[in-house]
Amino acid sequence: MMKNTKRIITILLFIVAFIVIYATPVFASAATSYTLTLNAKGEFVRTQDAYLPLRTTMELNLNKPEDMMFDDDGFLWIADTGNMRILKYDSVTNELLFELTYPEFLAPKGLYISSRGLYVADSAAKAVFRFDLDGTFIEKFERPDSLSFGETSFEPSKIAVDNRGNLYIYGEGVSNGIIQLSNIGEFLGFFTTNKIRLSVVQQFQKLILTPEQFDNLLARSPQTFSSIFIDDNSMVYTTTMSTYFNAVKKHNTQGGNIFKRMISFDDARDIYVDKEGIVYAGMQSGAIFVYDQTGDFIFYFGASNSDISSNQDISGVFQRLSSIAVRDDGVIFALDDAKSFLQSFEPTAYAKEIYRAINLYEDRLYQEAIDAWSEVLNLNQMSVIAHNNIAKSYLQLQDYESAMHHFELAGNRTGYSEASWEVRNLVIQSYLGIFIIALIFIYFSNLVLHKVDKKTGKVTQFTQPIKKSFDKPILRELSFMFKVMRKPIDSFEDLKHGHQGSFRATLILYVAIFITFIFFNTSKGFIYQYILVEDIDITALVLGFTAVTLLFVICNYLDTSINDGIGKLKQIFMMFVYALGPLFLALLLVTLLSHVLTYNEVFFLDFIMTFGTIWSFILIYLGISEIHEYSGKETIRSIFMSLLFAIIIVVVLIIIITMWQQLYLFLDAIIKELIRNVFN
Structure with missing residues (x-):
């Protein structure tokens, strides 16, 4: 009896545990340290973890921190904007060394450490302050009084200083570029600016309007920067939000962008460059992108906060990343100005x-x-x-x-x-x-x-049998393609009257052109084969080739049948295939040469394809004119109507297929519902 009681109790405990484990809701989120890089296709793929969350620091009692930077001694300086102070923090011992407050601080958003001291950019105070690293005030930079500065607002938000003491200031709402001041506060000009990117509609408007009309139509200003940084070699780096195009830039002395085709998200908030020249760009959503000295993308890590609840605090996840900095040992520090904490990541x-x-x-x-x-x-x-x-x-x-x-x-x-x-x-x-x-x-x-x-x-006696062996009717019919290319009008006249060419040779050529077309799309040299074979939809290629060629022939026959055309369907098909001879040779030649030529000779391949395409189009034009005995205008009208009919047929087929799919889904749902109601 006792054994049975114990067994029953054990079973009940097991059932309770099972219910608790599988019935209790579990709040899970993606790992916060996922690292992604690019594969050979240019797609983001997960790779080994490059960084792991190290420490989340809440003890500093931060309030909307906006910026930070390491000094040469390895101490971290933080712009604690909401508390109107600057902190000096030992990130190794997790110790606050001292805090710098100043009566004129209103919203210290940016800071920079250089050999000349600590610079603090305060947008609300509309000034930049310079201090010694012990906190002693030195000087204040206010709005320049230069005439060339004009009516530009001066609300410094981020700041960087080069080796000569020149100031590079990102001002809120300033679309003219980075404000550049000398070490004594003189306005030197706007260092660089973002280019205006026109939408498709704006590009069309620019095409049809005069410059004056276009300028008055819409006020367009370049996007403003979101951050700025200067490395030990006085190279300037910037980030720009709300764009995927060149959101991360490295500038030369003239302000031009050195980095090309940078990969990032559209919310690049901050940038930092370590002693080795590795570039780190922090996205506001929480991802941190890493690049080498030349701007080549290495990987990015971190997680967006979009998949978690706003009241959840997960290590390594940000609600709004505001700034990043990198310690000499490679540890990355990042600020969250929404939840006011400091997070570190260990490589x-x-x-x-x-x-x-x-x-x-x-x-x-x-x-x-x-x-x-x-x-x-x-x-x-x-x-x-x-x-x-x-x-x-x-x-x-x-x-x-x-x-x-x-x-x-x-x-x-x-x-x-x-x-x-x-x-x-x-x-x-x-x-x-x-x-x-x-x-x-x-x-x-x-x-x-x-x-x-x-x-x-003797030589003729030896070569004559060889020449006779090649003198076959099918070979003559196939080689007729070259006569069409050289003498199209006479050749199409012979084809119309059945003197040269044949339907069997036409079918062989059509299959040869089709095979060459497939090889052109799948077997070019690596340099020119932009789509991998495994990613190519062969079915679409086959259907596309046959649809384009056969539809054009059929539609041309239908059009000419009601517009006094005398060509037969067989003649139109033969004419069309023979006229594709130049394009056929161009596809074949480009496919072969692509394995030999490099990007330095890409002009030759482009020329061959363009020349072959135009030549074939001219032959088709002459062929339709000769087969149907049309004038120039009638030939152009016939080609246009053939293309139009082909498009209409394709659209109708797509509509029919779509409606059939919808009908199938509807009938399938009804049948399943009937089965469920009848048998259940």
Whole structure:
């Protein structure tokens, strides 16, 4: 009896535990340290964790902190905007060293540490203050009185200072660019500005309106910056919100952007550059993007707050990231001005190995860099940045074939083109002499054979059977394509009367053009094959080719049947296929040459395709005119109406297919409902 009682109690406890575990709601969120990078297709993919949340600091009692920066001693200075103070914080010992308050502080939003001291930008006070690092006030920079400054507002929000003491100020609402002041406060001008990007509608308006009308139509101002930073080499970096295009910039001395095609989100809030030149861009949503010295994207980590409740506090997740800073040991610190806390992230072995490899390459230790990147590949075999940098190192070591291999794995077509050019150059240098000797040998051999044949006729006797073996009707019918290309009017006249060409040869050519079209889209050289074969919808290619060609032929026949055209459907089809000869040769030639030519010769491929397409269009025009005995205007009208009919047929087919799908779904839902009600 006692055993049965214990067994019953055990079973009941198990049931209760099961109910508690599986019935209690669990609030889960995505890991806050996910790291994403780009694959060879340019898509974001998850990779090894580069950073992990280290510490969330709430003890500083911050209130809407806006900015921070490390000094040369490794202490972190924080602009605690809501409390109108500047803090000096030891991030290692988690100790507040001292706080700087000043009677004129109203909203200290930005700060910068340089050899000349601490600079504080206060938008509400409309001034920049300079202090010693012990907190002693030195001077105050107010609105410039220069005439060239005009009516521009002066509300400093972010500030950076170069090695000469010149101030670079981001002012709220200033679209003219970064305000640049000398070390004594003189206005030097606007350093740089964002370009105005026109929408499609605005571009059309600019095309049809006069400059005066366009300028008066809509007031357009460049987007304002969101942050500014200057590294140890006095290079200026900026971020811009509300744009995906060049949201992160590195500027030259003239203000131009050095970085090209930067990858980021559209809410870039802050930027920081460490001692090694690694660039960190903080997105307001919480993601932190990392780039190397040249602006190449490495990875980003962090999580957006959009998937969590506003009252949840999760380590590593921000409600609104406002600023980032990087300690000398690589630990990243980030501020949240909405929830007023300081969060730190510690780099993993994966991130440290990437940074070590980058530094080795920058130090021109290319073989050591290859070894370091190989260690990264041990952690992630498909790391695009590892393959790309290994390829660049091999390129510097003049191992071009290895560079090509890794550039291809990284999807870097520009680098692959450069390495391929070097390989081709070496091959040309190696075999150019042999090639020239072979040409000379062939030339003189031809002269000798020609003279021998004139005297003896032996060569002709030998070659005559070979020529006869190629003199087959099907070969003549296929080669008729070349006569169409050279003498289109006479050729189409012969085709119309059945003197040359044949339907069987036309079918063979049509299949050959189709196969060449498929190979053109799937088998070009890596440099020019922008879409991987596995991502190509072969079915769409097949249907698209047959639909475009056959629909045009059928629609042209339908149009000409009611507009006094005398051509038959078979003749139109044969004419159309033979007229595609130049395009067929262009597709074939471009596909073959794409495996040899680099980006330096892309003009030749573009020219071949354009020339072949135009030539084929001219032949189609002449063919329709000759087959139907149309005038020029009638031919143009026939082509236009054929295309229009083809479009109408495609639209009708799409509507029918869509309606059939909807009908199928409707009937399927009714049948399922009947089955459920009858049998249940």
